[in-house]
Amino acid sequence: MDDPVLLTGASGRVGQAILGGIADDYEWRLLDREPPTGDHPGEYVVADITDYDEVRAAMEGVGAVIHLAGDPRPEAPWSSVLENNIDGAKTVYEAAVDAGVEKFVFASSNHAVGAYETDERTPEMYRDHHELRLDGTELPRPTNLYGVSKATGEVLGRYYHDEHDLDVVCVRIGNLTEGHPPIDYERGQAMWLSYRDCAHLFDRCLRADYDYEIVYGISDNDRKYYSIDRAKDVLGYDPQDNSAHFEGEERVHGPEA
Amino acid sequence: MDDPVLLTGASGRVGQAILGGIADDYEWRLLDREPPTGDHPGEYVVADITDYDEVRAAMEGVGAVIHLAGDPRPEAPWSSVLENNIDGAKTVYEAAVDAGVEKFVFASSNHAVGAYETDERTPEMYRDHHELRLDGTELPRPTNLYGVSKATGEVLGRYYHDEHDLDVVCVRIGNLTEGHPPIDYERGQAMWLSYRDCAHLFDRCLRADYDYEIVYGISDNDRKYYSIDRAKDVLGYDPQDNSAHFEGEERVHGPEA
Structure with a gap:
């Protein structure tokens, strides 16, 4: 990927995990609604993803998009996810197609499939x-x-993808925490994604060839109910971490959601 | 179903096909953005489905909802489907849950899966x-x-369904035409839904027991690439029509989309 990579929601947690691992490997164009608070690689565009003209301008010359921006709260009200996550995603996809972008990496979530976790x-x-x-x-x-x-x-x-030939991979991101898996939280341990595996997975999303894919974004945890086979096979994902390796270690933090 | 059935989008084509077949079998509460243009069974409420308060008031005492309202144009612009079809559907679902409705029948479409029809x-x-x-x-x-x-x-x-215990069936409606299947239009013949099969199918959606289902709404056409097994098994759907029975008959109309 020689052309710039547009990273929306760059200042969020996933964006920081990605940049923490692969900041030096691409020419970045970072986009966020908030101004930068520290050093950052590449250009930084302050824009709202629901504004087509702003997003289209930021998309100029871009080869790939990692679209993370949106309301990240599982409990976010409908009015916010309708505007920021649904209309926002549509705006970013549309601008990507109009700008001739090749690859689009969409940050999906474990919450899209959370109700498979039934009481039974x-x-x-x-x-x-x-x-x-x-x-x-x-x-x-x-x-x-x-x-x-x-x-x-x-x-x-x-x-x-089907109607406009954009190559798209959707990553259903698990529980991203820095340093170690969530403590005393089995669900979070089963879907743990370490920062370095996160950066590596999105790196693979920028480099691999695919048409349309939905993959799970978790580390290679012993406990898991998400398959990472598709991420391995199609993207060449090769995770290094496993929440089981932290069991019995000192519990320095409480559970994280 | 002794309680009233709320039918949104009552004045549209699907609503008219349903009422044409089972108008006398239920106590209806019809809802549409447009005032009635002729005789109609039951109450008639003029309301916009994106207005929660109006929809909630119309939902009072209702046992089941058939939600047809929305922009029906396959070529409808995003702004319209975002408001009328996405936000509108959420509003109607929400009001149904808040009113304690038991069954919700959602009019989905063949266009949700149209891209399986690849060039190959x-x-x-x-x-x-x-x-x-x-x-x-x-x-x-x-x-x-x-x-x-x-x-x-x-x-x-x-x-x-999963989070609020509403029983939901989504009907991916095929090509609904009155009297006979589309002429010189193989796709439309394969997904033809006759008016009487349409009314019968929605009748079954009001009477059968289910949790969450996605079924295809087509007649029992020889040519089909949608299975009607699930509609038969879960809903007791027993279609009477088949587009093949019209082949070779006088072609009175041109193709319909």
Whole structure:
């Protein structure tokens, strides 16, 4: 990828994990609604993703997009996810197609499929002897309206791939925490994504060839109910971390959501 | 279903097909943005589905909802489907849950999966020797933003079922034409839905027991690439018509989209 990579929502947690690992490997154009608070690689554009003209201008000359921007709160109200996550995603896809972008990486979420975790299945499904594996071919089952908005972003990606030839990969991001997995939180351990695996996975999304894909973004945890086979096979994802390696270590923090 | 049935978009084509068949079988509350133009059964409420308070008032005492209202144009612009079909559907689902409605029938569309009709598969897939059958378990592949909005309505239904115990059936409606199948239009013949089968199918959606379902709404056409097995098994759908029975008859009309 010689052309600049547009990273929306660059100042958020996922954006920081990505830049922490691969800041030096691409020419970046960072976009966020908030101005930068520290050093950053490449250009920085302050823009709202629901403003087509601003997004289209930021898209000029871009080879690939990593679209993270949106309301990240699982409990976000409908009015916000409708505007920021659904209309916002549509605006960014549209601008990408209009600018001739090749690859589009969409940050989806475990909340798009959270309702597979039924009362009957939990907490057993969070443990390493459980056989259930979601693999990205299943229909969404969102636990909240945020998850609905992420599932819609996936469908928008399918449309822009089928009808406008944009190559799209949707990453259903698990539980991203820095340094170590969530403590005393089996669900978070099962879907843990370490910062370095996150950066590596998005690096693969920028380099690999694909048409339209939905993959799970988690480390290679012993406990998991998301398959990472598709990410390995199509993207060449080769995760280094596993939440099981932290079991029994000193518990320095409480559980994180 | 002894309680009234709320029918949104009552004045549209699907609403008229339903009322043409089962007007006398339920106590209806009809809702449409436009005032009635002729006789109609039951109450008639003029309201916009994006207005929660209006919809909630119309929902009072209702046992089941058939939600047809929305922009029906496959070529509808994003601004319209975002407001009328996505935000509108969310408003109607929300009001239904708040009013304690039992069953929700969502009018989805063949356009939610139109992109399975690839250049490589067509027109062979429209013919009766072709083996492809979409059955409602496949991920959406919309051909247009209208189809994206219908896929989103399905996901909203999944959410309101899983998190709010609303029983939901999504009907991916084929090509509804009155009297006879589309002429000289293989795609339309493969997904033809006669008026009487339409009324019968929605009748079954009001009477059957289900949790969350996605079914295809077509007649029992020889040529089909949508399975009607699920509609038969879960809903007791027993279609009477078949577009093949009209082949060779006088062609009184041109093709309809």
